[in-house]
Amino acid sequence: MSQRLGHRAIVLGGSMAGLLAARVLAESFAEVVIVDRDELTGVTTARRGVPQGRHVHGLLARGQQILEELFPGFTSGATAAGIPTGDLGELRWFFGGARLKPSTTGLICVSATRPMLESHVRARVAALPNVSLIERADIVGITTTRDNSRVIGARIHRHAKGSTEEVLDAELVIDATGRGSRTPVWLDELGYGRPDEDRVKINISYTSRIYRLADESVLNGDLSINPVATPAAPRGAFFSRIEDGKCALSLTGVLGDSAPTDPDGFLEYARSLPVPDIYEIIRDAEPLSDAVVYRYLASVRRRYERLARFPKGFLVLGDAACSFNPAYGQGMTVAALEALTLREHLTRGMPEAAGFHQDISRVIDVPWDMAVGGDLSYPQVEGPRPLKVRIGNAYVAKVHAAATRDPEVTRAFMRVAGMVEAPTALMRPSMMLRVLRNGKPSESAPLPRTDSGTGSGPDSGPDDVRAARAA
Numbered sequence: 001m002s003q004r005l006g007h008r009a010i011v012l013g014g015s016m017a018g019l020l021a022a023r024v025l026a027e028s029f030a031e032v033v034i035v036d037r038d039e040l041t042g043v044t045t046a047r048r049g050v051p052q053g054r055h056v057h058g059l060l061a062r063g064q065q066i067l068e069e070l071f072p073g074f075t076s077g078a079t080a081a082g083i084p085t086g087d088l089g090e091l092r093w094f095f096g097g098a099r100l101k102p103s104t105t106g107l108i109c110v111s112a113t114r115p116m117l118e119s120h121v122r123a124r125v126a127a128l129p130n131v132s133l134i135e136r137a138d139i140v141g142i143t144t145t146r147d148n149s150r151v152i153g154a155r156i157h158r159h160a161k162g163s164t165e166e167v168l169d170a171e172l173v174i175d176a177t178g179r180g181s182r183t184p185v186w187l188d189e190l191g192y193g194r195p196d197e198d199r200v201k202i203n204i205s206y207t208s209r210i211y212r213l214a215d216e217s218v219l220n221g222d223l224s225i226n227p228v229a230t231p232a233a234p235r236g237a238f239f240s241r242i243e244d245g246k247c248a249l250s251l252t253g254v255l256g257d258s259a260p261t262d263p264d265g266f267l268e269y270a271r272s273l274p275v276p277d278i279y280e281i282i283r284d285a286e287p288l289s290d291a292v293v294y295r296y297l298a299s300v301r302r303r304y305e306r307l308a309r310f311p312k313g314f315l316v317l318g319d320a321a322c323s324f325n326p327a328y329g330q331g332m333t334v335a336a337l338e339a340l341t342l343r344e345h346l347t348r349g350m351p352e353a354a355g356f357h358q359d360i361s362r363v364i365d366v367p368w369d370m371a372v373g374g375d376l377s378y379p380q381v382e383g384p385r386p387l388k389v390r391i392g393n394a395y396v397a398k399v400h401a402a403a404t405r406d407p408e409v410t411r412a413f414m415r416v417a418g419m420v421e422a423p424t425a426l427m428r429p430s431m432m433l434r435v436l437r438n439g440k441p442s443e444s445a446p447l448p449r450t451d452s453g454t455g456s457g458p459d460s461g462p463d464d465v466r467a468a469r470a471a
């Protein structure tokens with residue numbers, strides 16, 4: 001541990017992005033302080049500051065690899081603690097109602113709830129001797145030099161009775177406060193202006209419940225069952241075995257559609273999925289929680305790399321920089337990739353904001369294009385569709401169809417969706433040949449059973465489903 005860059009770095013926000021940033025900062029600073037408004041230590045269930053923690057989270061394969069690199073033995077530790085793991089290509093994946101051919105990829109899926117995954121990462125970070133957590137404290141603002149050219153700390157207010165606002169000094173401050181980050185406002189107040197924002201409105205909902213199965217054999221040994229939403233079958237779900245022998249189910253709806261939270265409506269929505277697998281399992285399972293809903297309006301990308309000026313000693317990462325439509329499962333893995341980018345910058349000296357934000361923008365480009373491109377395959381999603389997007393979406397539909405017949409295509413697709421390889425891997429001539437040979441849309445995929453009209457949203461009723469399929 002060199003600790004050559006400074007006495008203290010502060011990380012604003014102690015969720016996944018903040019914890020991973022703290023992990024790499026600990027290699028270069030004498031002290032790293034993480035500040036969060038929630039109680040963190042020992043917490044393994046959803047908390048107020050991370051409401052999405054109640055919904056199924058998949059850690060992409062690249063994310064698992066980075067966690068293993070930053071915390072050697074992470075995966076075996078998770079398994080030993082009762083978190084199920086499996087091969088990503090062997091999960092029960094469906095696109096447009098058709099099942100992908102299972103394929104052994106060697107890519108590991110760690111099937112933990114979001115709070116449990118975070119608690120394992122947090123335990124490893126908190127064990128570092130030079131990292132400390134300030135819990136139950138609001139981040140009120142940042143402090144700067146008189147001329148506002150450099151950030152020199154943060155203002156925080158602990159929740160403990162009688163506390164007053166205090167200032168923490170630091171040579172480097174990282175904003176990892178998530179989608180609700182105040183950095184655009186702070187920059188504006190300091191005279192730097194707000195960053196441009198790219199937004200793509202998808203209006204997706206997650207409605208989730210936890211279950212215990214009377215008999216796990218109904219899963220046929222599968223770790224998860226994922227009918228992924230597509231324009232042809234816009235209702236989707238993620239159903240996973242999780243820790244403690246439980247299962248978690250998130251039902252997804254796009255463009256305003258949403259599963260009801262009452263038990264009967266929830267079950268009916270599950271019945272309207274393009275495949276019966278999940279409905280048939282949960283109708284006899286014991287619910288352990290009420291259904292909760294999370295509505296996510298739009299993917300948001302803040303273009304900090306485009307600002308003409310940026311204060312020194314201050315960086316933004318994680319959802320604070322870019323928040324993706326969650327259905328693609330990218331957020332935590334992008335945060336992990338950004339932590340590696342930060343580490344690379346730290347090896348060269350005190351990170352310089354412009355260069356860092358340029359570099360994480362390059363990290364964000366591919367997952368952003370994948371997520372936004374996928375969203376734009378829904379005709380109702382607003383946004384420009386240049387030729388690249390139209391060709392890309394037509395090809396991805398063929399990849400999905402080909403993967404229902406050819407396990408090699410499943411394997412290649414999982415490597416790209418898992419962010420282990422770039423999308424160009426699907427364009428290699430031998431792969432294109434397989435995709436074109438096997439990529440005729442499946443005739444046998446059943447129509448989603450939305451006839452009971454359980455969707456609460458105005459935009460994706462049964463007629464829209466059929467129209468989208470016919471298109």
Ligand SMILES: Cc1cc2nc3c(=O)[nH]c(=O)nc-3n(C[C@H](O)[C@H](O)[C@H](O)COP(=O)(O)OP(=O)(O)OC[C@H]3O[C@@H](n4cnc5c(N)ncnc54)[C@H](O)[C@@H]3O)c2cc1C
Binds near residue numbers: 057140326328
């Ligand atoms: C429904 C849903 C499902 C998702 N599914 C997946 C998935 O399958 N896979 C995946 O990789 N990602 C998924 N994501 C995204 C994922 O949750 C985030 O990308 C991930 O949590 C990293 O976010 P973050 O650490 O940048 O911010 P957050 O997780 O939002 O954390 C921000 C932290 O900052 C703290 N904070 C904020 N403001 C203040 C303040 N003023 N004072 C003190 N503390 C503050 C909060 O308490 C919190 O701890 C999903 C998101 C949603 C909404």
